[in-house]
Amino acid sequence: MREDLPPSWDVAVVGAGAAGLFAAMLLARAGKRVAVLERNAESGKKLLQTGGGRCNLARDLPPREMADAFGVARRFVSPAFHAMPLSALRETLAEAGIGTKTMPDGGVYPASESAREVRDKLEEDAKRHGARFFFSRRVKSILLDNFKAASGVEPADGERIAARAVLLCGGGAARPATGSDGSLLGTVHASGIPTVPFRPALSPLPTRENRFFAIAGSSLADARLWVEGATKADGGTRGSLLFTKTGLSGPAALDLSAAVSQRVAETGGPAILRLRAEANADENIWRERLRAGGRTEGKTAVKNFLARTGLPKGFSEVLCAAAGVAGETAMAQLARTDAQRLAEALGGLPVTCDGPEGNGIAMLSRGGIAREAVDAKTMAVKAISGLYAAGEMLDADGPTGGYNLFWAFASAALAARSCARR
Numbered sequence: 001m002r003e004d005l006p007p008s009w010d011v012a013v014v015g016a017g018a019a020g021l022f023a024a025m026l027l028a029r030a031g032k033r034v035a036v037l038e039r040n041a042e043s044g045k046k047l048l049q050t051g052g053g054r055c056n057l058a059r060d061l062p063p064r065e066m067a068d069a070f071g072v073a074r075r076f077v078s079p080a081f082h083a084m085p086l087s088a089l090r091e092t093l094a095e096a097g098i099g100t101k102t103m104p105d106g107g108v109y110p111a112s113e114s115a116r117e118v119r120d121k122l123e124e125d126a127k128r129h130g131a132r133f134f135f136s137r138r139v140k141s142i143l144l145d146n147f148k149a150a151s152g153v154e155p156a157d158g159e160r161i162a163a164r165a166v167l168l169c170g171g172g173a174a175r176p177a178t179g180s181d182g183s184l185l186g187t188v189h190a191s192g193i194p195t196v197p198f199r200p201a202l203s204p205l206p207t208r209e210n211r212f213f214a215i216a217g218s219s220l221a222d223a224r225l226w227v228e229g230a231t232k233a234d235g236g237t238r239g240s241l242l243f244t245k246t247g248l249s250g251p252a253a254l255d256l257s258a259a260v261s262q263r264v265a266e267t268g269g270p271a272i273l274r275l276r277a278e279a280n281a282d283e284n285i286w287r288e289r290l291r292a293g294g295r296t297e298g299k300t301a302v303k304n305f306l307a308r309t310g311l312p313k314g315f316s317e318v319l320c321a322a323a324g325v326a327g328e329t330a331m332a333q334l335a336r337t338d339a340q341r342l343a344e345a346l347g348g349l350p351v352t353c354d355g356p357e358g359n360g361i362a363m364l365s366r367g368g369i370a371r372e373a374v375d376a377k378t379m380a381v382k383a384i385s386g387l388y389a390a391g392e393m394l395d396a397d398g399p400t401g402g403y404n405l406f407w408a409f410a411s412a413a414l415a416a417r418s419c420a421r422r
């Protein structure tokens with residue numbers, strides 16, 4: 001049975017995902033009367049899926065390095081990361097009974113490695129301090145006084161809720177079955193606030209070329225991937241790359257997907273990507289290696305020579321085929337023009353992609369409330385007094401590995417602090 005809402009609150013938090021739960025907890029701890037409105041029958045459905053259920057909360061990096069990973073949004077996320085460095089996140093979580101640990105790769109997880117524990121304990125702590133949760137309440141509009149000040153929200157069931165401040169934590173559009181389907185951004189846009197359409201991010205990249213399909217399951221340990229002609233600010237990615245039955249996945253592909261979405265949307269055509277098999281080895285380095293190989297391993301077949309350098313055997317064959325070189329050719333017999341084509345392919349194999357997999361598969365969205373519409377020092381929406389936003393609803397996205405949850409928590413903490421000061 002649903003509870004009735006009292007007539008007025010200090011803060012109405014819309015959405016009980018990572019950002020909404022964290023903000024509600026901090027606001028309630030600060031003694032504010034907080035109402036959390038969540039469209040689902042429970043909180044944190046997406047949070048439960050994070051890190052394969054283990055919840056990669058953050059990375060063990062200083063704020064500046066965390067911010068740098070957000071590319072063009074680095075200056076926007078920086079104040080939130082400096083206001084809540086990792087040590088502060090850990091303390092805040094510990095107060096809610098959530099211990100944390102750092103894995104050898106720098107990923108920070110709950111000590112229990114349980115996303116469910118994080119979800120449950122954040123909600124419990126918020127409730128213990130007086131926050132009230134109202135589930136199955138989809139907010140359909142933001143109440144505005146003269147289009148200048150937020151005065152509450154209106155759920156789809158029609159009962160208006162008055163609040164001195166409104167904090168939007170409705171998430172992005174990826175995995176709509178979890179409740180964040182992007183529709184709240186439409187509501188924000190209708191209120192006259194500048195927005196950027198959501199596009200899939202952190203999503204696998206299907207390729208037109210079917211050359212990788214035969215080697216599905218094999219991977220490159222440290223590849224580089226970039227969109228041809230990309231700007232430095234939204235440049236390439238580096239990391240492990242997984243070949244799949246449809247194209248490319250793994251961190252290097254997932255982290256590039258937002259840039260690919262953007263390129264495809266801007267040009268209306270496919271994006272040409274370049275795949276470098278070994279991140280630090282460009283065409284020149286490979287040309288030298290092939291030349292030296294011809295001298296020292298003249299009898300070795302080209303494809304075996306490549307495999308000996310550490311590339312997966314199947315991928316070596318794919319590369320030879322892509323460069324038009326017979327893989328059985330002995331290194332000493334490799335013609336100069338063939339060596340040149342092979343070096344070019346190793347330094348940056350062209351791959352054609354019509355865009356990443358859609359929102360049903362993507363793990364994140366690029367887009368949201370426009371950065372210029374929000375004060376990065378307070379998370380306040382500039383044009384409307386009393387309106388704040390946090391988390392994936394804002395146009396800032398980071399790579400895989402804990403960056404995005406950390407952004408959800410840090411931006412929520414900053415927004416909560418600003419709301420509490422009102």
Ligand SMILES: Cc1cc2nc3c(=O)[nH]c(=O)nc-3n(C[C@H](O)[C@H](O)[C@H](O)COP(=O)(O)OP(=O)(O)OC[C@H]3O[C@@H](n4cnc5c(N)ncnc54)[C@H](O)[C@@H]3O)c2cc1C
Pocket residue numbers: 014015016017018019020037038039040043044045046047049050051052055056057058137138139140169170171172174175178179180181183184362363364390391392393401402403404405406408
């Ligand atoms: C499979 C998967 C794994 C991931 N793993 C990681 C990871 O390990 N580490 C990491 O850093 N990031 C990870 N992410 C990304 C991370 O989940 C998001 O960055 C994070 O959840 C964003 O938090 P949020 O609170 O902004 O949005 P959400 O968590 O999406 O929460 C938004 C909430 O708002 C509610 N809502 C939406 N509209 C309304 C409305 N109109 N009225 C009321 N309620 C509404 C939704 O139901 C939802 O509960 C992963 C994502 C996926 C899909």
